[in-house]
Amino acid sequence: METLETLAATLGPRNCLTAPDDLAPYAVDWRGVWTGMPRAVLRPGSVEEVQAAVRACVAEGLSIVPAGGRTGLCGGAVVPANGPPSVVMSLERLNRIRDVDARDFSLVAEAGCIIQNVQQAAAAVDRLFPLSWGAQGSAMVGGALSTNAGGIRTLRWGNARDLVLGLEVVLPDGRVLNDLRRVRKDNSGYALRHLFLGGEGTLGVITAAALRLVPALKRVETAMVAVPSPDAALTLFSRVMESGAEVIAFELLIGRCMDIVQKNGIGLRVPLPLGSPWYVMVELAAAHPSVPLREMLEDTLATAAEAGEVTDAVLVENEQQRANLWRIREDWPDCARREAPVVNTDTSVPVSAVPRFLAEVEAALSSRWPEGRLIAIGHAGDGNIHVSLMAPNGTSREDWVARAREAEPIVNAIAVDLGGSFSAEHGIGQSKRHAMATHKDPVALDLMRAVKAAIDPAGAMNPGKVLP
Amino acid sequence: METLETLAATLGPRNCLTAPDDLAPYAVDWRGVWTGMPRAVLRPGSVEEVQAAVRACVAEGLSIVPAGGRTGLCGGAVVPANGPPSVVMSLERLNRIRDVDARDFSLVAEAGCIIQNVQQAAAAVDRLFPLSWGAQGSAMVGGALSTNAGGIRTLRWGNARDLVLGLEVVLPDGRVLNDLRRVRKDNSGYALRHLFLGGEGTLGVITAAALRLVPALKRVETAMVAVPSPDAALTLFSRVMESGAEVIAFELLIGRCMDIVQKNGIGLRVPLPLGSPWYVMVELAAAHPSVPLREMLEDTLATAAEAGEVTDAVLVENEQQRANLWRIREDWPDCARREAPVVNTDTSVPVSAVPRFLAEVEAALSSRWPEGRLIAIGHAGDGNIHVSLMAPNGTSREDWVARAREAEPIVNAIAVDLGGSFSAEHGIGQSKRHAMATHKDPVALDLMRAVKAAIDPAGAMNPGKVLP
Structure with missing residues (x-):
């Protein structure tokens, strides 16, 4: 293809990859779910080279899939399987x-x-x-x-x-x-x-x-807290926000997560007794060591305990403990994978609607999949709880996805009905286009298409993504 | 006009105004600078009425100028003097x-x-x-x-x-x-x-x-501080940001402003000795009364004084004093008006470029208008300093605008050269369209025109505003 020869001359042959072995890493996403072979991988080294490459591709009818670290969860940086001829444009060399x-x-x-x-x-x-x-x-x-x-x-x-x-x-x-x-x-x-x-x-x-x-943060205080319900967690959230401290994280986890982490986490130990139906991880921070952050957190948790919102709590004592605590959150995907297959979602609702959202989700999923286990772990302070339906032990991923695939649209519909979003933080890419078609306001979709046509009339930029 | 009769039927005659006396208040902006007569003033009382009114106007080729409190400074809510036939659509009744x-x-x-x-x-x-x-x-x-x-x-x-x-x-x-x-x-x-x-x-x-x-804020601490230079103010800004407190305001004022306030402000007194070349007003706040905000502010100012960044400071002792202090800022436009005419600007630059911006502005303006007085008052923490050139006492507004009108484009050009904006917070409306044409990236203007054409192909919404 003449365009690719021209591009190889412009970018240098090492930055216009066409050999199958060179293309392979760019032809699949990091979870291995989305695959698609580009005609070439371009690695421009300057803004001018990006411009030249974009012009050359568009002139020859080649579509462009921009890519960075390629850690996205929705297949956005991969060429669509049945899409038009495309190149992956990796920005990895623009790293100054x-x-x-x-x-x-x-x-x-x-x-x-x-x-x-x-x-x-x-x-x-x-x-x-x-x-x-x-x-x-x-x-x-x-x-x-x-x-x-x-x-x-x-x-x-x-x-x-x-x-x-x-x-x-x-x-x-x-x-x-x-x-x-x-x-x-x-x-x-x-x-x-x-x-x-x-x-x-x-x-x-x-x-x-x-x-x-x-x-820069000069003082951080972190606590893991057992709470009786999502409603108690939300009352605690207001209380922490009113404590006068800067609240930099407020995560809610269903109790089941802790058992799974305790069982599957390599070297991970939950620092509170298991058995609470829900847990909260809260972190406060300040830009100066003189802020009495620990007292603020202790006072807040003590008042919350008196009010029955908190049943147990542990504050971390040092950086090592803090790192261990956050590993529960960070290692969760690995722990879950070792336990059993899951069907995932990425919804958000108004913060105050989180308790109702979780109750409705639990009712809907447990009635249809009584054998499934509800997982809920996420950013309660943003209303962004990641709900998953986990298979019984011993189920294969293939079986579970076939059986419980419908859990995602059900959770999406509950979130949207509560004024929420079916895609809170992961984006649309390829994997959520069906949800855009189902749930997005048709007027919004029309406007998005008009904007797309105005800026990219040839449709050359990342085709088959975002818009249904 | 048949459309207006239909609209009067839809909205009710009291909400489709056409009598000259009724139109008059909507035909001029609050500063009295921009005037333009609408064909009618529509005051829809529901979203459905807004929809019906927009459809009727567009169908008949009437443009729509949306209006709210009409306190804007750039003529955005007024019908352009030589524009197409237009209505003002006031949203004042949608007030729930x-x-x-x-x-x-x-x-x-x-x-x-x-x-x-x-x-x-x-x-x-x-x-x-x-x-x-x-x-x-x-x-x-x-x-x-x-x-x-x-x-x-x-x-x-x-x-x-x-x-x-x-x-x-x-x-x-x-x-x-x-x-x-x-x-x-x-x-x-x-x-x-x-x-x-x-x-x-x-x-x-x-x-x-x-x-x-x-x-809600449960504790607020406010100080007025004399500083030797904008550079010292910027060093103080980093220091305050690193104090661990939430900084909710950081305003910089040239010393001359204080003399003018002292002289022209009705019942206003500056709580620090006059004579400092620059002053800063800083306000910290917290959501809980237990945050030791006053100590944080005192410690920060003491360290800054030792480092030579602060030459004098006063902390307010009660709400009355705080209100008085902020009146200096709020009453400034009235005080300036009583003193002499000004040519105003609304630029922003990177925060760290504020000292250089002010030095370049002073050099440029004083060489061309040695009789003018440089005014600088604004949001230093945002890089948004409102620079004005004030006339010598006894000059008429007409004379000064004729003589010093060019001060605005000069200040704009300095801001843009430093990577800043010629319209920081007031917007474009009618008054800054010439600056859009001069300073805005032509690629950005093309994209804006494409977006406008995609969403409002008939050009019915607020014509003659924003885009040059």
Whole structure:
């Protein structure tokens, strides 16, 4: 194909991969669920090379699938199996941190920077880049922003979207949208960057971003708390929010999770007695060691215990204990995998609707799959509880998915009925397009299609993703 | 005109105004700078009436100028003088607070709710709606969101955009975009609401919004501080941010402002000796009275004084003193008006670039207008300093505008060169369209035009605003 020869000449043959062995790693997502073979993998090394590659591909009718760390859960960075001829455009070589400015509480990072490296660059100047989730050691800036990544700290600092001051984007026509400004107030026309943030690469290729930093944390207090019900957890949530401390995480876990972690976690021990129906993990933080965070947490939990919202609690005593506690959360997917197959969901509801959501989900799932085990673990402070239906021990993944596949649309429908979302933090990619067709307001879908057609009239950017 | 008769039948004659006396208040902005006569003023009382009115107007080629409290500074809610035949659509009757949910930290307000009423509804359930600025007693939700209003507390809680969880919008084709959900995480396709937030009514009519609340403030500490230079102020800013307290305001004022306030403010007294070249107003807050906020502020200021960043400081002792202190900031426009005419700007730069911005502005303005007085007062923590050039005493407004009009583009160009914005918080409306043409990235302008054409192909919504 002549285009690929031209691209090989422009990018260098090592950055225009076409050999099957070179393509293979880019032809499957990290969970091994989504596969699709690109015609080539392009690895541009500069914004100009991204522009040249986009122009060449569009001119020849090749679609472009932008890719970063490729840790997404919805197949967004993989060529669709029956889609048009496509290349994967990996941003991995655009990995410079262009600027760090402590006094401005900002840094400018290219799309291929690994999130953990951004965190370290911030820490080096006594600042925090607060975006944090399990895949941060592999995920890259471009992917995190294109999927509007969430995680455990969004309660305090928002999703990826909220941490972006400015963007640089290569558009489908090869031009650069240069909005890489580090301004906190800018009302000069439409907020175009919010289309590309969460746009999953369907409108253009993010090449760099100006990111917001906050003061480094100098004191952190973490507790694991046993609570009698989701309703008690929600009352505790208001109480903690009113404690005067900065609440940076508030996670809710169904009691069953602890048994599964205790049984399957390698070297993991739950620091509270098992047997509570629900647990909460709460973390407070401050930018200065003088903030009496421990007293604030102890006072809050003591009052909550008197009110019957808390039945037991343990505060971590040192960094080692804190790391162990968060491993319960981080190692959960592995522990679950060792236990039995699950059908997963990614919904959110208004925070105050979490108890009703969980009650309705439990009723709906247990009546249809009495043998299934309800799993609920998630970001209660955001209303984003990940509900799963876990198979009885000894069931194969294939069997369970065939039998319980319908659990996902049922949970989605309950969330949407409560004013929630069927895709809270993972995005749409390929895996949630059916839910977009079912649940999204048709007016919103029409508007999205109009925006897509206006910005990418040829439909060259990441086809077969997001829009149903 | 037949359309107007139909509309009078639909909305009721009292809500389809056509008499010159009834139109007059809507034909001029509150500063009296922008004027334009509508064919009618429509005051729909429900979302359905908004839909019917939009459809009827578009069908007859009447343009629609949405209006709320009409406190904007850029002429966005006024019919353009030489524009197409237009109606003003006032949302003032859509003024219900539909829902308040303390546990969800949210409320749902219609577009015509006055901001102060929203604040009071939040306070009634021990919550805070943090958006706050001088016009809050008249400004309405729809206008605040359409202009992405800022103010003094954006440092901690962001601009209007950041306080919106969901929106309800009547589109130019009369359909409703129903995205009025109270979810904090939602990655189901493009973030359409961000087009209407800050869209200044050029893409549709916002009819209601789900707004984010935060815990009510239970302790506030405020100080007025004399600093030797903007650079010292910026060092103090980092220090305060690292104090562990929540910093909810950090305002910088050139010393000259204090003399003018002292001279022209009715009953206003500056609580520090005059004569410092610069002053800072800093406010810390906490959601619980146990947070040792005063000690944190005192310790921070003491360390800053030792380091030479602070030459004098006064902490307020009670609510009366706090109110008096903030009156300096709020009454500033009146005090300035009594002193002499000014040419105003509304720029922002990266926070760390504020000292250089002010130095370059002073050099540029003083060399061309040695008789002018540089005014600088604004939100240093956001990089949004409002710079003005004040006339010598005894100059008429007409003379000064004729002589010093060029000060605005000069200041704008300096801000843009430093990576900033020529319109930080007031928006574009009619008054900044020339700056859009001069300073905005042409690629961004093309994209904005494409988005506008996709959503409002007839160009019926608020013509002659935002886009040059």
